[in-house]
Amino acid sequence: MKRPVEITFAQAINEGLHQAMAASDEVICYGLGIDDPKRIFGTTVDLKERFGKRVFDMPLSENAMTGIGVGAAIGGLRPVMVHQRLDFFLLAMDQLVNSAAKWHYMFGGKRSVPLTIRLIIGRGWGQGPTHSQNLQAWFAHIPGLKVVMPSSPADAKGLLRASIDDNNPVVFLEHRWLHQQMGEVPESPDFRVPLSECRVMEKGVDVTIVASSYLTIEALHAVRRLREEGVQAELIDLRTIKPLDWPTLLTSVKKTGRLLALDSGAAFGSVAGTIVARVASDLFSHLRAAPLYLTMPDVPEPTAYELTREFYFGAPEIAAAAWKMVKGEERSFPELEREGHHDVPGQWFAGPF
Amino acid sequence: MKRPVEITFAQAINEGLHQAMAASDEVICYGLGIDDPKRIFGTTVDLKERFGKRVFDMPLSENAMTGIGVGAAIGGLRPVMVHQRLDFFLLAMDQLVNSAAKWHYMFGGKRSVPLTIRLIIGRGWGQGPTHSQNLQAWFAHIPGLKVVMPSSPADAKGLLRASIDDNNPVVFLEHRWLHQQMGEVPESPDFRVPLSECRVMEKGVDVTIVASSYLTIEALHAVRRLREEGVQAELIDLRTIKPLDWPTLLTSVKKTGRLLALDSGAAFGSVAGTIVARVASDLFSHLRAAPLYLTMPDVPEPTAYELTREFYFGAPEIAAAAWKMVKGEERSFPELEREGHHDVPGQWFAGPF
Amino acid sequence: MAEGSDTEKIMRALYLIRGVEEGIAQRYPAGKMRCPVHFSIGQEGVSAALAPLMRRDDLAVSSHRAHAHYMGKGGSVRAMLAEIYGRAGGCSGARGGSMHLIDESVGFKGSTAIVGNTIPIGVGLGLALQQKGSDSLAIVFLGDGAIEEGVFYESVNFAAVQRLPVLFICENNLYSVYSPLGPRQPAGRSIYKMVEAMGIKSVAGDGNDVAATYKLMHAVIAEMRSGQGPVFAEFSTYRWLEHCGPADDDHLGYRAQGECAEWKKRAPVARYEKYLRENEGWSAARLEALRNEVLADIARDFAWVEAQPLPPRPDAYREVYAEDAGKSVGQNTMESAA
Amino acid sequence: MAEGSDTEKIMRALYLIRGVEEGIAQRYPAGKMRCPVHFSIGQEGVSAALAPLMRRDDLAVSSHRAHAHYMGKGGSVRAMLAEIYGRAGGCSGARGGSMHLIDESVGFKGSTAIVGNTIPIGVGLGLALQQKGSDSLAIVFLGDGAIEEGVFYESVNFAAVQRLPVLFICENNLYSVYSPLGPRQPAGRSIYKMVEAMGIKSVAGDGNDVAATYKLMHAVIAEMRSGQGPVFAEFSTYRWLEHCGPADDDHLGYRAQGECAEWKKRAPVARYEKYLRENEGWSAARLEALRNEVLADIARDFAWVEAQPLPPRPDAYREVYAEDAGKSVGQNTMESAA
Ligand SMILES: Cc1ncc(C[n+]2csc(CCOP(=O)(O)OP(=O)(O)O)c2C)c(N)n1
Ligand SMILES: Cc1ncc(C[n+]2csc(CCOP(=O)(O)OP(=O)(O)O)c2C)c(N)n1
Numbered sequence A, B: 001m002k003r004p005v006e007i008t009f010a011q012a013i014n015e016g017l018h019q020a021m022a023a024s025d026e027v028i029c030y031g032l033g034i035d036d037p038k039r040i041f042g043t044t045v046d047l048k049e050r051f052g053k054r055v056f057d058m059p060l061s062e063n064a065m066t067g068i069g070v071g072a073a074i075g076g077l078r079p080v081m082v083h084q085r086l087d088f089f090l091l092a093m094d095q096l097v098n099s100a101a102k103w104h105y106m107f108g109g110k111r112s113v114p115l116t117i118r119l120i121i122g123r124g125w126g127q128g129p130t131h132s133q134n135l136q137a138w139f140a141h142i143p144g145l146k147v148v149m150p151s152s153p154a155d156a157k158g159l160l161r162a163s164i165d166d167n168n169p170v171v172f173l174e175h176r177w178l179h180q181q182m183g184e185v186p187e188s189p190d191f192r193v194p195l196s197e198c199r200v201m202e203k204g205v206d207v208t209i210v211a212s213s214y215l216t217i218e219a220l221h222a223v224r225r226l227r228e229e230g231v232q233a234e235l236i237d238l239r240t241i242k243p244l245d246w247p248t249l250l251t252s253v254k255k256t257g258r259l260l261a262l263d264s265g266a267a268f269g270s271v272a273g274t275i276v277a278r279v280a281s282d283l284f285s286h287l288r289a290a291p292l293y294l295t296m297p298d299v300p301e302p303t304a305y306e307l308t309r310e311f312y313f314g315a316p317e318i319a320a321a322a323w324k325m326v327k328g329e330e331r332s333f334p335e336l337e338r339e340g341h342h343d344v345p346g347q348w349f350a351g352p353f
Numbered sequence C, D: 001m002a003e004g005s006d007t008e009k010i011m012r013a014l015y016l017i018r019g020v021e022e023g024i025a026q027r028y029p030a031g032k033m034r035c036p037v038h039f040s041i042g043q044e045g046v047s048a049a050l051a052p053l054m055r056r057d058d059l060a061v062s063s064h065r066a067h068a069h070y071m072g073k074g075g076s077v078r079a080m081l082a083e084i085y086g087r088a089g090g091c092s093g094a095r096g097g098s099m100h101l102i103d104e105s106v107g108f109k110g111s112t113a114i115v116g117n118t119i120p121i122g123v124g125l126g127l128a129l130q131q132k133g134s135d136s137l138a139i140v141f142l143g144d145g146a147i148e149e150g151v152f153y154e155s156v157n158f159a160a161v162q163r164l165p166v167l168f169i170c171e172n173n174l175y176s177v178y179s180p181l182g183p184r185q186p187a188g189r190s191i192y193k194m195v196e197a198m199g200i201k202s203v204a205g206d207g208n209d210v211a212a213t214y215k216l217m218h219a220v221i222a223e224m225r226s227g228q229g230p231v232f233a234e235f236s237t238y239r240w241l242e243h244c245g246p247a248d249d250d251h252l253g254y255r256a257q258g259e260c261a262e263w264k265k266r267a268p269v270a271r272y273e274k275y276l277r278e279n280e281g282w283s284a285a286r287l288e289a290l291r292n293e294v295l296a297d298i299a300r301d302f303a304w305v306e307a308q309p310l311p312p313r314p315d316a317y318r319e320v321y322a323e324d325a326g327k328s329v330g331q332n333t334m335e336s337a338a
């Protein structure tokens, strides 16, 4: 039974986990509900059946379970832990920051911590203030952590394999709105997408747009529309947030002279802010316009349908900001508004990318 | 017995706590060792004796004790919790981020959380990777939190009183190297330093230097030296990191056209990066030079004396960076090197500021 | 043997909780309540038994599955429904949804969605009460999953050290989402005995036996008001519907065949009706009348909420800080200073 | 009755731990060891008793007060001293100091400075051992303060659920910094009995009675190696010096008058010497010879470390990531990609 060329993001994760566990006995997987009927949005299907005690459900003890992952890692395993929402993982910051991130450094390089932590970022259907946080900036602020945010099924698989191979603690962020997305994914167990290499998704000379995770999808719509209107945006999907692929990013901005950095996290202390700051510092004389960022406001996510209606920005706002930067004039792109309910992934969303 | 005009930063905190507790029965104070012989570096002297059960030691349970602070706050008290190192507080991120920061917003403004959390930032004498973290950027990234970093005894008292008065959760960061610093402090129980107002410490037209907490001291030395050499730097002490006093900061950069932002935290996701990004975005056409930041590297603090020797930047590096920006040429300021051991607060440190 | 008026309060609470929950479950598929909802159907017993025992000035907190606790404490049904519908008049300003309920007017201080999150907050309420010399209680509702969080243990410890007036009510429904106790807690371990060993008085009971629950808690609460310190109470009970959402999920097979059916025989509502008829002289007609009265109220509440306007969109940006009620902070930009 | 060679190993460990600690305490005021140091003087007993029982392939973790555990496990004294001195050859590359010790060659997997931090890490080591089907044990050293952290409870629970080969060794020295048990734990509560109620086998003993401790742990460990699951052992003991640093601090008055003096009478070293003379036929001369041998080694170790060079300054920037051993990342700038 050959598997289809296109599979979902969730299936890609699942395939990556199967292949990683088959390739090495050192890989173990655990998390709340990992073997329950829902299988973490389908990402852990059949793992328990195939790998037995190397896959297990756990108590509601996020901090200890993270430390246990660190211990298992320095004990010779390669644990992959998963949480259904990033927000729950706030209970585990001591183990993440004081143990996992620093272990290799503070013990003089004696032992590294090959631990992969999958966190799912929620959005929509009333996820509200405590089920929708985007804290990539937090993780990226901590020396010693790697932070990965795939935006396509192929990257999900390839980056996950690379994360599990990696000898450092990796925070692997999956946006809930991407799980059902379809895409071509190499079936080979050798397939990897290296960490710390961003992807130039669309070439262009007028402006560099930097995106990651779900925002890459929104940005892609904006960039295609801009192209129709004669603006050539270069779209960079970060893929790895930390360590960031600065050379590719800086090269692009040198070429375009304009930067629009997108971020699904709050503005203050954001990854987008970090990118704008570095570009402004290092490439000041190359800039043809003020570098900009679009981020979420410094406000928690509200729950109600009506309150989230205009809360998130997407393709229309991205296109408008890029247009303004390149053309110096206001323009709106209502045709880029998503159809249907704004609080669930839309129709085109299941599309080929 | 009149108290001297000048007191230490620690005494200023202590005076602020005494006056706050005397002014309102709602104020309670707790923390590990709050009533022990050392009294949190002297900051809680005589509180237990005077206020009895409103001051108490606690179990080693940072997460619960933070939630207990939230509960006491919504129950009508104004708790002040203290931790001897910021690093310990990583155990309490769930309560800080998911409860304290969001409570007022996510319950529709029904009840606010007047909780003050004093965290002490360590440095030197082998504090090492887990006793010296500067995570102001983390706290500032979270909507709903206020973040305060005093740099002088007067500000320590005035901002602490304002923080305790404030109806929001406030993270109040005290740098360990400031506790012995002397300064004039108004004795009046009415004295306050309002939150969200930064302080222009030195006026100048050539470059705006933005500092906070202990780095303000280093920057002040640099600015005075620069002045002797004909460079007029404007020194801004942020005092409150979030919500930040953008008007004062942006006004200054509009005037000087140059920005050097200092930060004691790691570079990626830093407060300094946020400031540079905003300035580059909003004031691009006013900038006469690339905006710069000096931050700590994306590396944990090592322990050994020899390894920390050049690890921190201070007055010489600040002066050199500002000089380069204004004059366009390299220059070093070895005369600004601190004397004596680099890993303890120096002689001049006890000085009048 | 509940005091005369208390039996009626309990029966009324049972009808109310069940009626509102069924009303929500029935309407939920229409897609107007667009937030995660965790139902209490099958678990009405403990909240109803406590309804007449909790004073208005007792302060309660709860978790993701809070509807029953909120209503048992006397919270406004309309404000709760408006919150779930995301309408104006929602108890949390349409910003919290089903998982974040509050009604300060009756001492329901808040329920939150992170498991274990409100446990220390309840203990902090107890601390505030103790500091003020009040004889009110702080009441913490939690599940069998929540006790696995370290913060539970820390909170129990602190309540014990300071002898705070905190009543922990643990509804042990055997599951955390789809996970049975097996992978979560040691086989054969008793939760309440463990808590006893942590240093606070602990009791246990059948949470579906409302009369017995009332009796037990009547004594416990009376003792607590005289300053006896914290108490932990564990009640066995069972949720009938799926973990989150209005559907049955027995077909998924994560619960033993027939387990749910068995528990349904022990339904708290029907069982208490029987108890009132057999032990308190209630007639079928009296029960029927009370039930109809409650259901009529509920129907009006739903009608009211469905007619409520949507909240103004700028409310999304209000009240991030205590002082900026009504002030909107800029969208997609850094906050600006006051 | 320790087996022949074990008694000598224990006595040697006692002399070693005490000797090294006294050597550090004596030299610390000279200001060459510039990091916080928590001494184990007075608390040598448990580590020494375990010294012959812990196999090299058992994996241990510890806390801020780790010197005794590190040495009991057989860790290199020179590497530890070099670490405390911040010299080349330090066990943690001069980046961890006294609070972060490691000697992988003997299964000492690390000690860290955040209280409670290594408890789950030890449990994770147990998980790795179990997954691999090893009969080695994971050993977690912790204090009476550490048990107050929620992560302790979570870790015990998971070890119990999975029946992991984890041995928790709790040294109850009555204090957490200057805080006695009173404000931290409920009066009269027994730690090991509480842990028993959490679901794992628990024992307790006098940690200053080295012979008894050895005997108890000999049986416990044998049982554990046959796959009996986790065990928690609580030992009473006492620290003689200040919490952090080399001085006496009895004058501060936070401990009851005479308490320390009373505990000094129960010194583990002297008591075990007496035991060996009275029960194992050791002569005073044999003890003296062993002690001198150990002290001579220690003197050489200190001489060695004081002659060690300083580490190269760029080491401050090395090994943030596993792959960049030796590669320095830019100072005061963002990290650059590989
Ligand atoms: C910290 C955290 N981890 C995981 C979750 C996901 N979650 C939501 S409810 C729940 C089950 C909790 O079980 P229990 O406390 O027994 O309450 P019940 O749902 O049975 O009423 C879980 C795991 C969460 N909300 N918070
Ligand atoms: C999470 C955390 N909180 C506070 C501290 C400060 N601290 C260092 S050691 C210590 C005492 C711990 O007591 P115990 O576990 O009994 O160990 P002992 O020092 O008695 O050996 C404390 C509170 C810390 N290092 N980490």
Ligand SMILES: [Mg+2]
Binding pocket: C143, C144, C145, C171, C172, C173, C174, C175, C176, C177
């Ligand atoms: Mg449950």
Ligand SMILES: [Mg+2]
Binding pocket: D143, D144, D145, D171, D172, D173, D174, D175, D176, D177
């Ligand atoms: Mg102790």
